Amino acid sequence: MRKPLAFLAATVAFACGGVAAHAAGSDAIDIPFTRFTLPNGLTVVVSEDHKAPVVAVSVWYHVGSADEPAGKTGFAHLFEHLMFQGSENHKDEFFRPFELAGATDQNGTTWFDRTNYYETVPTTALDMTLWMESDRMGHLLGAIGQAELDEQRGVVQNEKRQGENQPYGRVDERVAANAFPANHPYHHDTIGSMKDLDAASLADVRQWFQAWYGAANVTVALVGDITPEVAKEKMLKYFGDIPAGPPVPRQQPWVAPRTESTRDTMTDRVAQTRIVREWNVPGLADADAVLLDLAADVLGGGKTSRLYERLVYKDKLVDDVSVSVQAFALASMLQLSADVKNGVDPAKVEAAIADEWKKFLEHGPTADELERVRTDNRAHFIRALEKVNSKASVLAEGQVYRDDPAAYKQDLARMDAATPASVLAAAKKWIARGDYTLTITPAAKDDTSEPADEMEKPGRPALAGRPEAKLPAEPAHAYTTTPSSIDRSKGVPAVATFPDLGFPKLERGKLRNGIDVVLAQRHAIPVVQVQMLFDAGYASDQGRKLGTSAFTMAMLDEGTAELDSLEIARRAERLGAIIGAGSGLDSSNASLNALASQLEPSLKLFADVVRNAAFRDADIARIRGQWLARIAQEKTQPTSLALRSLPPLIYGAGHAYAIPFTGSGTEASISSLDAADLRAWVRDFIRPDNVTILVAGDTTLDAVIAKLDAVFGDWKAADTPVPKKNIAHVDAPKQPRLFLLDKPGASQSLILAGVVAPSTKAKNNLEIRTMNGAFGGSFTSRLNMNLREAKHWAYGAGSLLSNAIGQRPFLMYAPVQTDKTAESVAEILREAKELVGTRPLTHEEIDKIKVGDVRSLPGEYQTTGSVLAAITSMKLYDRPDDYVQTLKARIEAQTDEAVQAAAREVVRPDALTWVVVGDLARIEASLRKLELGAVEVIDADGRKVR
Incomplete structure (x- = not known):
């Protein structure tokens, strides 16, 4: 959820020449692009940016959770997961060819108004990428059966549990249900209800695909080392034969503002009271959206905002306070959040907020406040000039929501034209009345009940006046398909060559x-x-x-x-x-x-x-x-x-x-x-x-x-020497141990198992890193494919290595559904034992990580920040100045035997220390039966309870 200007500030990556980048003012910010439409109605937006040999591919389907009918909540997001299950001509994990090609910034997301899929790939892997994206767009249903649906249903339900297991994890669902009427497309959250997810059927899958995933409902943005001419040829080649699909009705803007204030309360296992207040405001295309975003920044956008200065600095009533706009197509939400200091009466906080709100609505922002906010936004725009994937998102969003890839320019112009008077007028119109206030209070310490899976209260009732969805205008020419010369039976196109990395000389x-x-x-x-x-x-x-x-x-x-x-x-x-x-x-x-x-x-x-x-x-x-x-x-x-x-x-x-x-x-x-x-x-x-x-x-x-x-240059050191840190060597325990932390009512258990591993400075650091990638550090790693894809007991599982000058921790982790806690621990332990025993990493598993690491290098160092991070690592771990430039040869020189030896050195199943956080009333007995070793129940400070 992002506000209009903050979204651009965080994600815009403009194709900049020297003049545009250095010129003053927002009018200097430009993303040159070419837009064209294929005969089947698919829209393509292309922007050249040749600073790195990579291309960002961003595929946006104009469908989201707002389009779900009653009883089908969460289906758009569930379908997004199914799109990663493979397609008719690639019956395997979607991620696998991309891992081999060195893709970066790859994922898929679903939101109220859209579903998008994206990746940044080496230029030479563009054909493979377009083949993969077009195969699942045009050839999906034959690859999706009941097993695939059940698998991803389980993954999504664990994603829901994982979110709800966090502090304040159920707040967004409650706010959405009370912000918008029951018949509003935004009344329910995107992940949906457990009941509706359970009810999703293969017939629903087929209907959803056929209704919404036609070519004419898609925008593809291609940004990076590509030209419009190449883009036209390749897009027609791979996507031209996909049918347009039926006309898609578009939901219409409906702000549904409240005229009166409403209040609500809920308890959660949190450390302090939080006050959330929300106003319905116009969607992101409305002229007032930018003005309200500026108002939010002045009121609660950071340390110098009015509410932060009043509530944190002056009155000392809260530990944090913020105001922001969450911008969507049909309506947006201006939201305030305040974390009340323990011992403070929340009523005092609300009174102070009301006082500052009243002052703002009387006089508006000062000229200095407005100019500081504008300057900050411009600076963020300039910083975001580098990443091609972010630029692709901005162009695609403008096209999908506003039929204009350059819609960001309109927002920037509105920001530059804003005055204290215009910001005040928008604030008076939209946030002077009609808020919804939710107060979240800590649950009693002796409350061991599990929170209900669904909303306890129905939220805001339905209202008359919802606008009917409208079909788009008839196209000037009837959509047609273009016969394809591709023989998809040959499978995914091979990527035979890869570009070299460009990294500056230090x-x-x-x-x-x-x-x-x-x-x-x-x-x-x-x-x-x-x-x-x-x-x-x-x-x-x-x-x-x-x-x-x-x-x-x-x-x-x-x-x-x-x-x-x-x-x-x-x-x-x-x-x-x-x-x-x-x-x-x-x-x-x-x-x-x-x-x-x-x-x-x-x-x-x-x-x-x-x-x-x-x-x-x-x-x-x-x-x-x-x-x-x-x-x-x-x-x-x-x-x-x-x-x-x-x-x-x-x-x-x-x-x-x-x-x-x-x-x-x-x-x-x-x-x-x-x-x-x-x-x-x-x-x-x-x-x-x-x-x-x-x-x-x-x-x-x-x-x-x-x-x-x-x-x-004139800074002088103290006379005393710099203290020496004593990072002593640690021996692994002689037997495994299990420590349990109680989280009553938790819908998930967090499993963490650790042991000390060699320093990041170790001579075999690359072999250790490759081992970790294959075992638990990548999507198709053993741990994730087991607990997420095969068992669907977790939204994700894996292993990681924290960098350290001394011995670093090697950790295996899995947040799993409560009723599969002991089984998940057993699976992690089995995988660890097999890794160092009967089933060492294969050549294919090792090579996958090696080639992926090499081929991702051009995409990894697009930004100034990533270059600086590399220099930092060189300094910390005594690496030579040409470390990045020579990394390819050293990665490729790793042998299978050396990587397998690294696994035996690092992954020691009989020396693991296990920490499991969950509802002990439901998991302790089964964990003890595993007989992992000595068992202790500890509190949040690590003290033994029993």
Whole structure:
């Protein structure tokens, strides 16, 4: 769910030449495109972008959950899943050829108004991609039987359980049901009800495909290393013989605003009360949509917004508050969310919100507020000029919803033309009355009941006045098919060649005080990204209060000697800059993302933040409250809870990594942190003799060295040495162990099994990575194909390796339906044992990962951010400057024997530490019968309960 401008800001990737990229104002932003329609009615939008040898393919069907008839909720999304099951001429997982071709950014999604499928592939794999997309568009039904339907029904139902098992996981369903009348297309959520999913039949599958998946109901966007001439030839070749399908009725806009306020409450297993308030507002094509988006940003779009300043900074009533617009075709939702501080009366929060709302509706935004929001939006547009898949989404969305791939330009023009008066007028019209307020309160600790699968309340009743769906205008010429020369019986076209990776050569320099600077030039967009990488991280908390590293870095931009937190944020907004700081396991970083034209003043502000943090008591108290609320929330979220619990168990007390891997520390440690602790940590680690500055973007070495020298060149280190971190070696336990955490009423269980593995710096790191990809790190891996595709007990299952300088954790995970918890643990254990015993990885399994890794390289490094991330890894793990350029040869040189040996080294079934989070009343007895080893029930802090 995204608001109009935020969606564009997050996803637009414009094909930019130097003039367009550097010109001022929104009118300079352009995505050149060519649009044409095949004889069968399929619309194609093509945009050339030759900076990387990849093409984004984005296929949008104009059908979503809004088109589902009564009793068929969730069917559009279920059908999306079936589209990945294979087709008549490729009776296998849809993902498999793409993994071999090195596809990136691949997925499918369903929403109220559309279903889309997308991937970015090497240019040489375009024929394979278009064959695959056209085969499932034109040749699907013969490949879908009852077994396939039952499999994906189970997967979707576990996706629903997984969402509902999260804190506040049932809120969106409740809001939609009360925002829109019962006869509105948006009244039910996209994933649908368990009852309706159970009732879906093969007849429904056939009807849905025939009604909605015809060529004339499709837009295909092709963006990247392609020309319109090539696109026309290939699209006609692969899609021209697919029938247009019947005319499709289009749902019509219906805002259905309320004239009176309504209220509702619900309980959930959450850590604090949340207030959600919603107003129905016009759909994304309406002229008021952009104005309301601007109003939302001023009211609650970030740290400098009115509600955040009032409720968080001034009144200290909430830990977080936000306002945003979720934009859809028929209507949109302007929504407020506020997390109430524990101990605060929610009525006080509502009163403060009402006061700020009233002030805004009386006077509107100031000119400065409006200009800061506009500047921030423009900066986000420029940053998004790189990724071809995102650009394809913008063009396709404009065509599908507004019959204009360039519809984003209309929104940008409306943003530029907005005035305080016009924003105020739109706000008065739409958000002065008629809200729905939902208050979510924590369930009682002794409440062990399982939440109902469906809505307890019916929501907003039906209303008269729903507009009838309309058929589109008759085409100027009758749709016809074009005979195809393709012999589909030969199967998926082979991809014989692949483009080479282009990665910038690294340049090195020094500041006058000796700080090393590493630069990768990228001139596709006028943006420069700077990262100051400090040797610190969570591991530096050893001997200190847990969470010190992460908390201190979070405090850097909360005030300097001369600027307070809000003024730092306001200045960054005016510059279009993004300043951040944080920590990982082994390092801490401060980052700047700046417009090239504003690099000098942005660096000045950035240096003030890094060098002159004030650590005022009031700011520490405010962030401490938010931090403690975050820890409390982590303890209600199954994955976070497991990641807090498992590392101390596998590393052992006192180890630098024996900490919650969320980095947030504990309530006790955070509660006791004070300014002296933060200053001591900064003195020890945030210093010029412990940093490397990494830069990527639109600059040169001489230019950036001069600018960095001006703000960091006179920085002097403390007289004390940088502390040495002690990352000790850990021996694996001699036998497996099982730890259980109770989550009463949970509809799923989260299974996590871990053991320490060699460092990311290990000589066989690539072999370990390949092993992981084949075993659990890819869609067609053994674990996912077992628990998701074969058993459909989970929405997804797999394994992962967290990078670390010391021994890193190897983790196997699966969120599974409660009644299959013990069976799933048994399957994971069986797979692990077979991997290192009777069924080692085959040549085919290993080669699939190797070739996929090599062939995905051109797509992996499209953006400045991805280049910067690669440089960061080179620095952290002592890799040479040509590491990326030489990666292909090293990946290909891996032998099957070496990868199989890596599996035996890493995956040790008899040394696993298991953590299972779920409803112990339903799962404990069956888990104990597995006899995995010693069993303990622990609480959210890792303390033994029994």
